[in-house]
Amino acid sequence: KLYENVADLPSLEYDFLIVGGGAAGNVVANRLTEDPNFSVLVLEAGTAHEEISIVPFLVGNLLGAPNQFEWNYSTTPQVGLNNRTMTYPRARILGGCTAHNGMLYTRGSAEDYDRWAAITGDSGWSWNNLLPYFFKNEKWVPPANNHDTRGQFNPAFHSTHGINSVSLSGSQWPVFENQVIQTTRELPEEFPFNEDFNSGEPLGLGWLQSTIGGGKRSSSARSYLAPEFIQRPNLHVLLNAQVSRLVGPKTERGLVSFEAVEFMQGGALFNVTARKEVILSAGPVGTPTILMHSGIGDRHKLSALGINTILDLPSVGQNATDHAVLIISWSVNSSQTIDNIQDNTTLFNEAFAEWNSSHTGPFTNIPVTHVLFTRVDDNSTVFENVADPAAGPKTPHIEIYFSTGSGPLPQHFITFGLLLVSPTSRGSISLASSDPFDPPLIDPGLLASPVDLALAREALKKALRFVQAPIWENYIIAPTVDLSNLTTDELDAFIQSTAGSAGHIVSTAAMSAGNATYGVVNPDLLVKGASGLSVIDASVMPIIPSAHTQAATYAIAERGADLVKGRWQ
Numbered sequence: 001k002l003y004e005n006v007a008d009l010p011s012l013e014y015d016f017l018i019v020g021g022g023a024a025g026n027v028v029a030n031r032l033t034e035d036p037n038f039s040v041l042v043l044e045a046g047t048a049h050e051e052i053s054i055v056p057f058l059v060g061n062l063l064g065a066p067n068q069f070e071w072n073y074s075t076t077p078q079v080g081l082n083n084r085t086m087t088y089p090r091a092r093i094l095g096g097c098t099a100h101n102g103m104l105y106t107r108g109s110a111e112d113y114d115r116w117a118a119i120t121g122d123s124g125w126s127w128n129n130l131l132p133y134f135f136k137n138e139k140w141v142p143p144a145n146n147h148d149t150r151g152q153f154n155p156a157f158h159s160t161h162g163i164n165s166v167s168l169s170g171s172q173w174p175v176f177e178n179q180v181i182q183t184t185r186e187l188p189e190e191f192p193f194n195e196d197f198n199s200g201e202p203l204g205l206g207w208l209q210s211t212i213g214g215g216k217r218s219s220s221a222r223s224y225l226a227p228e229f230i231q232r233p234n235l236h237v238l239l240n241a242q243v244s245r246l247v248g249p250k251t252e253r254g255l256v257s258f259e260a261v262e263f264m265q266g267g268a269l270f271n272v273t274a275r276k277e278v279i280l281s282a283g284p285v286g287t288p289t290i291l292m293h294s295g296i297g298d299r300h301k302l303s304a305l306g307i308n309t310i311l312d313l314p315s316v317g318q319n320a321t322d323h324a325v326l327i328i329s330w331s332v333n334s335s336q337t338i339d340n341i342q343d344n345t346t347l348f349n350e351a352f353a354e355w356n357s358s359h360t361g362p363f364t365n366i367p368v369t370h371v372l373f374t375r376v377d378d379n380s381t382v383f384e385n386v387a388d389p390a391a392g393p394k395t396p397h398i399e400i401y402f403s404t405g406s407g408p409l410p411q412h413f414i415t416f417g418l419l420l421v422s423p424t425s426r427g428s429i430s431l432a433s434s435d436p437f438d439p440p441l442i443d444p445g446l447l448a449s450p451v452d453l454a455l456a457r458e459a460l461k462k463a464l465r466f467v468q469a470p471i472w473e474n475y476i477i478a479p480t481v482d483l484s485n486l487t488t489d490e491l492d493a494f495i496q497s498t499a500g501s502a503g504h505i506v507s508t509a510a511m512s513a514g515n516a517t518y519g520v521v522n523p524d525l526l527v528k529g530a531s532g533l534s535v536i537d538a539s540v541m542p543i544i545p546s547a548h549t550q551a552a553t554y555a556i557a558e559r560g561a562d563l564v565k566g567r568w569q
């Protein structure tokens with residue numbers, strides 16, 4: 001049941017407290033309450049007004065101006081981006097970032113997860129052993145327009161029995177789609193077609209898969225807290241409850257545990273007790289922030305702020321990794337782009353009316369049609385003096401997503417988004433003060449390393465080569481910024497002044513082997529040196545996968561829930 005007011009909660013003591021009702025938290029809440037003997041309370045800082053973002057086409061709704069469904073964060077000045085500070089979206093709403101994200105569904109490479117298994121010494125995190133957890137999460141459904149999907153995905157790598165809907169696009173842009181697919185025929189060596197980039201071998205260009213079902217966004221709240229689950233008597237969710245810290249530390253047999261969690265609602269502080277385990281699922285910004293305010297972090301940094309150290313874990317908040325993104329666009333010779341709908345009130349209203357009446361039409365989709373995963377050329381000098389950061393030879397360095405539109409009419413545009421999916425740069429989450437309600441300092445470290453700047457140049461060159469295929473000749477009119485004859489310095493200036501974040505921050509409470517002297521959680525997701533305290537969310541990824549991060553987060557949460565059940569059943 002959902003509660004808005006702490007006074008209405010039937011109890012202030014639960015077996016499990018889950019902090020944060022986002023991608024991971026709602027999965028764990030659902031799976032733990034499959035056992036009727038377990039009681040679970042989810043504490044979520046935000047509200048539950050998810051209807052605000054269920055129309056896929058309106059994906060940007062929550063991401064523009066500051067609003068009450070966001071944490072409204074900014075980054076620290078980014079050294080790799082001309083010291084720019086940027087807004088840094090994180091959703092403050094039940095569903096977490098799955099309620100405002102871009103809905104792209106990409107898992108990464110098998111090598112990404114096999115590397116996790118090698119780092120943690122736990123084969124449970126390998127691709128083969130995680131695939132059943134991807135399947136527990138995923139419910140493959142037909143696209144909203146029921147088009148013929150043969151050749152657009154491989155059913156062997158998908159499951160129809162999971163909880164969170166995934167589908168191919170529910171409306172088409174045939175002219176643009178033909179342009180993109182024809183490029184894989186004209187330049188098959190560099191840009192081969194890949195029937196399914198979610199097979200563990202993502203290299204190549206494939207059809208977009210997204211967390212959309214029946215033409216609507218499928219978020220962790222809409223799926224894992226659907227009516228049939230949220231009515232379980234042992235599952236309670238308290239909204240508007242911002243957790244500040246863990247309280248009541250005690251040490252037994254060398255392990256620290258905490259009695260309760262402190263949270264604020266309506267300006268007052270409350271405590272709620274966990275009988276078995278506190279599970280932090282507040283996401284890669286929220287989780288390390290709560291840990292540090294609870295005295296878990298780097299002893300020197302905590303004492304500089306006057307916070308008493310309970311557990312000296314210097315890795316808390318470190319290793320923050322994100323994907324930098326670059327956007328480039330061209331004006332084109334085709335009116336079949338979303339600019340028509342975006343910029344024309346009549347067509348916009350018509351499309352919205354269609355979505356409202358039948359959940360069909362262009363509003364069932366984001367404007368992306370395909371995704372390419374690719375590597376820098378083998379003869380590139382980028383890795384002359386540094387190790388290749390990708391997990392292996394079948395793992396991409398670069399992603400390009402292909403999208404129509406970017407306006408303004410009367411011209412028509414297409415847009416490519418370029419992501420550096422195997423970055424070397426690292427940033428951090430740290431505290432600005434000892435006040436848990438002060439926003440933390442967020443440094444995603446975008447392009448902080450010169451290697452990533454070189455990778456960004458390679459990504460731009462790839463994108464320019466893509467549109468050299470003959471099929472684009474009569475289609476493209478002109479680039480919005482002509483990058484073709486720029487010097488290296490000029491390219492760098494373009495990159496550093498325009499690159500942004502893909503919103504994929506991870507690894508701020510990273511997993512490591514049980515005996516490692518770095519890291520925050522063990523492979524069983526329990527915090528090192530603690531008992532009854534675990535982290536289950538995107539913070540625990542040892543290294544960022546070469547993909548958008550929600551699928552990996554869902555798989556972690558599914559396996560994490562099994563690990564928790566395994567310790568208490």
Ligand SMILES: Cc1cc2nc3c(=O)[nH]c(=O)nc-3n(C[C@H](O)[C@H](O)[C@H](O)COP(=O)(O)OP(=O)(O)OC[C@H]3O[C@@H](n4cnc5c(N)ncnc54)[C@H](O)[C@@H]3O)c2cc1C
Pocket residue numbers: 019020021022023024025043044045046063089090091092093094095096097098100101102103104105106241242243244281282283284286287290502503504505537538539548549550551553
């Ligand atoms: C703009 C953007 C676009 C993205 N696009 C995509 C995409 O297209 N595809 C993809 O795969 N991934 C995408 N992602 C990434 C993906 O959504 C995240 O990796 C994923 O949601 C992380 O899950 P999580 O459970 O770790 O955290 P979250 O989903 O962020 O959940 C954390 C939850 O904890 C709550 N919380 C935080 N602090 C507290 C506190 N102190 N007390 C109580 N509650 C708290 C938050 O309000 C939130 O509900 C995108 C992310 C962003 C920001």
